[in-house]
Ligand SMILES: Nc1ncnc2c1ncn2[C@@H]1O[C@H](COP(=O)(O)OP(=O)(O)OP(=O)(O)O)[C@@H](O)[C@H]1O
């Protein structure tokens with residue numbers, strides 16, 4: 001009951017915060033405190049947004065970005081989960097590879113973007129490869145962490161009761177590691193989205209990121225903000241979906 | 257009161273559910289240091305008896321239990337269960353109740369028992385019925401859809417007990433199953449266990465550090481020495497099962513307990529004395545121990 005009401009309170013404050021931000025923005029636009037070319041009024045952006053939603057351009061760009069995200073994420077998840085599992089199962093593998101991968105992840109991999117462009121061209125392939133590379137790290141690191149940190153007691157008791165390898169994986173390692181792994185997938189997806197949009201902005205033809213940069217350069221800021229708004233909505237949707245996924249796989253009684 | 261002085265008593269082979277023959281064991285820690293835990297332990301556990309292992313903390317009781325259960329390899333010597341040497345886990349012959357809580361937090365109580373049955377290889381259509389039966393036996397039917405974190409410590413231990421009993425092995429190895437509980441709950445669960453087991457004719461090895469629990473539950477009590485553990489003495493508790501709470505208030509009970517403490521005292525002193533170091537501190541500790549020995553069960 002208590003946690004319920006405090007949950008609602010927190011949600012109300014979050015909504016209020018966003019609303020206040022919009023009001024401030026609107027107020028600044030009304031009073032012409034800021035040049036409308038630099039920061040168009042929210043109403044103008046809103047109407048642009050509605051108009052945009054009726055054209056096909058938005059969906060073409062959305063589809064490109066979405067396709068890049070889905071493919072990049074799938075590649076990252078497949079590589080990260082399987083590699084993470086095999087590294088995490090072996091104590092020695094964990095000791096060797098965990099710090100190595102964590103170290104590489106600490107490097108701003110975006111410095112290698114030109115290499116990606118050289119290898120994969122300026123089209124979606126380079127965005128997919130770049131997004132997959134970035135998303136791979138949180139996924140593999142969390143999978144290693146999740147699998148290698150499964151409480152030894154559970155493994156021992158399962159072994160004592162006669163669990164074979166498949167049962168050990170399905171009934172012990174996977175459920176024990178899943179919350180940490182799903183967190184990795186969530187972070188991977190969000191970082192993947194970020195790096196795909198980012199790489200589109202730096203060097204791209206199609207996709208939401210490229211479109212935002214192009215509109216900005218053309219001083220078409222109202223439409224640019226409509227796109228930005230759209231990306232923000234999409235990110236919120238993505239994050240909400242992923243949080244639900246995360247909650248579904250949480251171990252009952254954890255973190256209480 | 258009777259003390260069987262001989263060690264590894266000469267029971268006829270068919271009467272022994274478990275034979276431990278000259279088992280020694282050492283751990284090698286990461287830095288290469290060798291910690292010897294068991295020193296030439298020989299012991300026969302009779303079919304259908306409840307045997308208590310008692311000894312100073314850290315002496316090697318859990319290690320011995322894990323070797324008997326096939327979870328650890330003996331350094332030398334061997335363990336036979338039903339006449340066959342143990343080389344690994346033997347889930348059809350023996351089940352465990354571990355010292356620490358090992359219920360899976362991601363499963364409900366019912367699913368915890370069902371998963372155990374799945375591991376043991378029980379056909380799927382029998383699991384539900386057997387799991388419910390086992391939970392019924394420990395009085396947890398109402399809570400079968402709860403998760404472990406929603407249960408009290410005592411209920412969790414009962415659930416672990418139900419999980420072990422559902423496997424219907426003839427041998428159950430219990431490592432301080434009630435250690436985390438308060439004295440009253442522990443005595444109460446001990447009584448329940450005594451009743452439950454009197455009906456079942458199982459062979460039980462129970463590790464405990466409670467003198468009262470050992471005397472109340474055991475047919476025989478094995479006193480272990482400080483690390484490396486060897487067998488110091490075996491005490492026969494000649495009292496029928498199930499035992500009445502009145503037994504605890506009797507003079508016989510007190511006699512057994514005092515005898516047991518007599519054997520343990522020197523070993524505990526070795527452990528604690530070595531840990532504390534200085535003579536003055538050792539004196540203080542010794543007084544502390546004899547005080548705690550005075551409390552009634
Ligand atoms: N994995 C391990 N590696 C190295 N040493 C260990 C390991 N497990 C236990 N030991 C050591 O072996 C000794 C015996 O441990 P064990 O758990 O068998 O003791 P115990 O008699 O069950 O103690 P307690 O009554 O406290 O449960 C202890 O001194 C402990 O420090």
Ligand SMILES: [Mg+2]
Pocket residue numbers: 317318319355431
């Ligand atoms: Mg122990």
